[in-house]
Amino acid sequence: DAKTTQPNSMESNEEEPVHLPCNHSTISGTDYIHWYRQLPSQGPEYVIHGLTSNVNNRMASLAIAEDRKSSTLILHRATLRDAAVYYCILRDKTGTYKYIFGTGTRLKVLA
Amino acid sequence: GAGVSQSPSNKVTEKGKDVELRCDPISGHTALYWYRQRLGQGLEFLIYFQGNSAPDKSGLPSDRFSAERTGESVSTLTIQRTQQEDSAVYLCASSLAAGGWMDTQYFGPGTRLTVL
Numbered sequence: 001d002a003k004t005t006q007p008n009s010m011e012s013n014e015e016e017p018v019h020l021p022c023n024h025s026t027i028s029g030t031d032y033i034h035w036y037r038q039l040p041s042q043g044p045e046y047v048i049h050g051l052t053s054n055v056n057n058r059m060a061s062l063a064i065a066e067d068r069k070s071s072t073l074i075l076h077r078a079t080l081r082d083a084a085v086y087y088c089i090l091r092d093k094t095g096t097y098k099y100i101f102g103t104g105t106r107l108k109v110l111a
Numbered sequence: 112g113a114g115v116s117q118s119p120s121n122k123v124t125e126k127g128k129d130v131e132l133r134c135d136p137i138s139g140h141t142a143l144y145w146y147r148q149r150l151g152q153g154l155e156f157l158i159y160f161q162g163n164s165a166p167d168k169s170g171l172p173s174d175r176f177s178a179e180r181t182g183e184s185v186s187t188l189t190i191q192r193t194q195q196e197d198s199a200v201y202l203c204a205s206s207l208a209a210g211g212w213m214d215t216q217y218f219g220p221g222t223r224l225t226v227l
Binding site: 034036041042043044045046049087091098099100101102103104 | 115144146152153154155156159167170202204214215216217218219220221
């Protein structure tokens with residue numbers, strides 16, 4: 001199964017942009033890149049996903065490297081409510097499409 | 112509409128007892144997943160349902176763990192003869208179908224299981 005590598009933790013100041021990196025050097029051509037975040041004491045929630053092109057939605061932007069071996073989740077203006085663990089996930093392609101979670105990046109937002 | 116719900120939210124049990132954890136997926140979602148999250152860790156896949164069938168049980172840690180789904184809706188995860196290492200948050204997720212752009216998984220709040 002393809003794996004992802006993320007920094008254990010990052011800090012950001014409130015109102016500033018945050019770039020959360022993810023390496024997935026063993027990604028295959030049909031793997032979608034998903035990002036979820038988990039706020040304290042809650043289940044993970046969907047943030048964004050993409051295949052090859054950069055993607056934008058109301059929560060964030062996803063920048064995918066041309067060779068697809070890495071991607072970056074961009075929060076344009078961090079708020080205190082964005083403090084969470086962010087998971088970059090590839091989806092297993094054997095037919096069940098389960099998510100393979102790593103340990104994620106714990107984002108701390110400073111007021 | 113209503114999201115994924117799980118019950119109970121917390122469960123404390125004694126070692127050796129059986130426990131049942133319930134998941135109510137979003138209505139109309141055909142795919143259902145169970146994950147386990149130990150303290151400070153990421154999520155581990157346990158089992159996946161497509162409809163009422165479980166084509167992938169590869170993540171179940173032992174034969175003490177089982178799960179069923181009925182009516183293409185509610186799912187129950189059963190842990191028999193609980194052990195202290197079973198203590199974790201058990202998360203359920205559902206999605207419209209497995210595969211492609213439709214496979215955004217929506218997670219419930221989890222059941223925190225503590226085995227004394």
